[in-house]
Amino acid sequence: MARWQPDTTHRLVVAAVDLFTEQGYDATTVAQIAERAGVTKSTFFRHFSDKRELLVAGQETLSRLLAEGIAEAPEGDGPLEAVAAGLERASGVMGQANRELGPRLKAAVAASAELQERDALKTVGLAAAMTDALVARGVPELTAHLAAELGVLAFKRGFARWSETDRGDGEGLAPYALAALRDLREATASLA
CATH class of the missing domain: 1.10.10.60 (Homeodomain-like)
Known part of the structure; x- marks a missing residue:
């Protein structure tokens, strides 16, 4: 060896x-x-x-990239626009290997209560990183937390769609994550 x-x-x-x-x-x-x-x-x-x-390999990097993208969003951007910038930044590190691993990882998590628990903790960590970055931009904490939760949900939904589509299309994760964020934004508008 x-x-x-x-x-x-x-x-x-x-x-x-x-x-x-x-x-x-x-x-x-x-x-x-x-x-x-x-x-x-x-x-x-x-x-x-x-x-x-093993389930959270890369979580620190992902959290950092999400927070950096939010911090570097243009000053006049609202919370969800800043979250979109974070999603774009983080999506840039997701390559074909992540895409191919996605469905297998999803199946492994679905089959294990312990991995489901660890995945939930990963989600909390990503949301906390985005919330902190939004608060640092001056977004009120409750609004920041809600925007971050939508960001995490958009990332997860976008990743699932991306990893389940034709792997030969060469398209990155960002369009999928941003489309998921747009869908969620529209869905929240219908709640009123």
Whole structure:
């Protein structure tokens, strides 16, 4: 087994998702994930504290990009326009590998209560990052929280649509996330 190979984190995530889908989350061990990824258990633990953490690989980066996009939105933009800027910024890091992994990850999460719980915590973290960025722009906290929740929902809906469409179209995630945000904005207007 090689001491170092590129993209170790990605290979560990893919190996875990594949194993979770094939044999279930509970039946999958860290040793099996490491073996499938072509690394040692100690290498696994240099990247993740446990197998649950595989689900949130990249969450810190995603949260940071969402917040940066919101912070860098033009000064006159309202909360949802700033959220759209955050979605565009974060979507830029999502590549074909994320798109291909999406349906398998969704199936693995759906089959495990523990992964569903971890996914919910990930959602809370993304919303908190966006809320903080909006508050820093001077948006009242309640409005910021609502806009952030819509942003998270738009990201998740956009990602689901993007990952379920033809993978050969070459289109990035941003148009899907922004379309989902527009749909949500229209839906909230009908609530009044």
